[in-house]
Amino acid sequence: MLEYLTLTSVTCSEKDWIMEKTITPEKRDSYHHGDLRSQLIEATRILVEEKGPDHFSVSEACRRAGVSSAAPYKHFKDKGEMLRAVALEGMKRQRVDLVRELEKYPAGSLDRIVAMGRVYVRFAVDEPGVFRLMFGLSEGHAEHSALVETGNNTFAVVQQEVARYRGSEAVAPEDAHKAFLLWSFVHGLSFLTIDGKLAEKKLDVDLEAVLADIALRVVGHPTD
Amino acid sequence: MLEYLTLTSVTCSEKDWIMEKTITPEKRDSYHHGDLRSQLIEATRILVEEKGPDHFSVSEACRRAGVSSAAPYKHFKDKGEMLRAVALEGMKRQRVDLVRELEKYPAGSLDRIVAMGRVYVRFAVDEPGVFRLMFGLSEGHAEHSALVETGNNTFAVVQQEVARYRGSEAVAPEDAHKAFLLWSFVHGLSFLTIDGKLAEKKLDVDLEAVLADIALRVVGHPTD
DNA sequence: TGTACATCAGTGAACGCGCGTTCACTGATGTAC
DNA sequence: TGTACATCAGTGAACGCGCGTTCACTGATGTAC
Secondary structure: OOEEOOOOOOOOOOOHHHHOOOOOOOOOOOOOOOOOHHHHHHHHHHHHHHHHHHHHHHHHHHHHHOOOHHHHHHOOOHHHHHHHHHHHHHHHHHHHHHHHOOOOOOOOOHHHHHHHHHHHHHHHHHHHHHHHHHHOOOOOOEEEEEEHHHHHHHHHHHHHHHHHOOOOOOOHHHHHHHHHHHHHHHHHHHHHHHHHHHHOOOOEEEEHHHHHHHHHHHOOOOOO | HHHHHOOOOOOOOOHHHHOOOOOOOOOOOOOOOOHHHHHHHHHHHHHHHOHHHHHHHHHHHOOOOOOOOOOHHHHOOOHHHHHHHHHHHHHHHHHHHHHHHHOOOOOOOHHHHHHHHHHHHHHHOOOOOHHHHHOOOOOOOOOOHHHHHHHHHHHHHHHHHHHHOOHHHHHHHHHHHHHHHHHHHHHHHHHHHOOOOHHHHHOEEEHHHHHHHHHHHHHHHOOO
């Protein structure tokens, strides 16, 4: 699938750890675990990648973490809460990626607009399962305020950057509008990529070129 | 959710039938059914809307169609084939919508570009379940050639229209590129809408305005 | 028009399965004295 | 330092459930004569 999205970029993806990290079936030394909560989150994350958010099962996560199927309920209310924990971690990771990538370019530059798109699509490609979990329609997500706030916070950064590109620190309505256009675009591109539609339509897409193109079209010209 | 996407448009959505159509639990007159295949597809479609493609169950569809849970296997190989039948119907319906909407505007006009986006987003909003089924990653979809061909066919129309806007009948690489940009954009907008992200981010979007804006940005200026 | 027969759509019971969650429990750990 | 005890993370067995699919069957229908 991925051959259809060319990821030529200065920044190579540093997310190899994501998949190579395996949870060893837990030759545990003691009755107690020590760090089960985070091990369960990690097992859940891996499963979400392997099977997708809708085919994740608590039982399988327990098997992976080497723990009885009742154990998670000492740390999570229910299945949904495990998934939300993974989604939240994802949002934070995405946020960190974003800030780290932005730092590389001068404030107010078009490169920074492009960088934001790169981070978004990269995240989707590197962690499609978690990406779906973060942005798909999942019950209870909207009520998990930490999740919503982290997301809003990240989007605020995008708006901020658009304003800055215009030379302002304050976000005007037109900046918000353009930020939204950018979001829609990279969101669509991300899903088309991870759902294999680029491959299906035999579309060869050079990510950097497309991001630069769209950035110019959205933010490069004055509008409304 | 939908309050955040304003659908002001000449064309009111004509899809009310979609949800009001209920399958009566089948007071059947005879042992045989007559039209079970299409009734099952319809039951499947409704369930896909109600619960999402990943929470559809054969058993429930049978209950809705008033038929034993073994009955579908006289018409479909398995569960996946039922879903693919619904997806295919969806693709055809979308195709019909598209052609019908295009007819309303003069050949080569910007209105036609906007119309295509309108049809796409409208479809997603009217039938989010089927939309997800059509464009999400579902096992076996890529191997169902009728499905892929119908999709490719529809995308070819978009490319054609972009070329025509430029005044050509032949699709140049730049037309294909622009068609892809348009697709990414409306695809992202569709998902952001049906996944409730516009609501979450308190973004009020006027569909017609946004479509016109993006059409201009993508197709209104010469590029590469 | 009437009868024999082939067809095959739909039945209903059964299968094995893995799931999410509960429960009373156990045993390792840390703390108070 | 040593002992008693509270805490609570993890156990393992059990629960009821709905699922997808199979199977030998049944009975309505259409056709050939």
